[in-house]
């Protein structure tokens with residue numbers, strides 16, 4: 001059988017395309033919103049219900065999707081969710097009211113909840129520990145690329161055909177990817193096109209908790225009771241509102257505060273997303289560099305990236321000190337870079353700390369914490385932006401990230417969750433499921 005050199009990078013490329021399509025289908029509704037409001041006579045409040053339906057289902061389903069992925073395995077598990085989101089996305093075209101749209105988008109959100117836990121599970125299967133954050137950075141960059149591809153593709157579909165066609169096209173693209181995933185994704189142990197050298201390099205570089213022989217499996221209850229989980233979930237809870245704010249509010253912020261027109265928004269509002277892409281990639285390479293430069297261990301290297309990102313988030317926090325819209329865009333670019341750099345390390349930490357049998361469940365639980373905060377903060381922005389202004393809200397995001405950095409240094413210890421459990425031997429600890 002022909003061996004393909006560097007096959008692990010093709011595998012993460014396949015995961016990245018999945019993330020791009022996940023964000024393309026996610027953001028299609030925002031681009032189609034003006035057309036939906038006029039053609040289906042939907043009010044802005046009813047549109048907010050449609051967005052909330054996606055966000056609520058995506059938030060709640062992340063741990064469930066993670067659990068299913070840990071049970072079914074990455075290949076089959078991710079395929080099931082991707083086929084579901086493809087079908088639900090295409091079915092959005094059948095909606096004739098805001099209620100129908102909310103139902104369809106809620107279903108898409110529930111299915112897309114598997115996206116990040118599956119990406120992390122695939123990264124932990126195909127990469128040695130020292131390259132894992134790089135792999136996460138590459139698949140996570142799909143979130144910003146997908147967000148950037150949505151406007152041109154969806155606008156073309158609406159202008160050339162109809163808003164229904166936009167959802168059918170994004171659904172069909174997702175279905176094509178899901179079929180490719182089923183054909184091409186295999187665990188390194190079962191991949192015939194993987195050379196022995198690369199397989200040895202991957203498996204030898206993985207910790208004991210990711211080795212195939214590791215039969216230990218933590219239940220969701222044991223994960224939630226573990227200090228290591230909270231050392232990741234609390235910083236994610238504090239950091240995620242920034243991502244939601246950058247994704248949902250920058251165009252409105254530029255319009256309301258600096259009087260940007262649509263052309264100026266089109267020219268500048270995408271730039272923070274480009275720097276977010278850069279943050280994903282650069283942020284992924286920093287932990288191995290910090291380990292080499294400063295001689296620190298894996299978990300401390302992630303903590304250093306989170307701290308660097310938190311300090312950089314002070315930049316957008318100072319937006320209120322300047323009057324120039326171009327300085328504001330520049331500061332938001334620093335913020336986009338900072339957030340995705342620190343977020344990549346926070347996502348990766350679930351696989352540094354939890355084993356192959358519960359990594360997706362643990363990541364899904366931290367993702368639920370993250371999106372709960374993001375949804376709450378979106379409601380705060382909606383309530384206060386017109387009275388308080390955006391500047392204090394951007395300052396709050398910087399404070400949240402700095403608090404998250406304090407939390408990660410004080411709560412998260414430099415060991416795996418099972419090592420901590422074994423040391424603590426709590427009085428009523430349920431024995432690990434073997």
Ligand SMILES: O=C[C@H](O)[C@@H](O)[C@@H](O)[C@H](O)C(=O)O
Nearest residue numbers: 116140143240243340343344
């Ligand atoms: O913080 C943001 C993340 O890095 C972002 O890229 C996504 O992973 C996001 O969490 C999501 O669940 O879609």
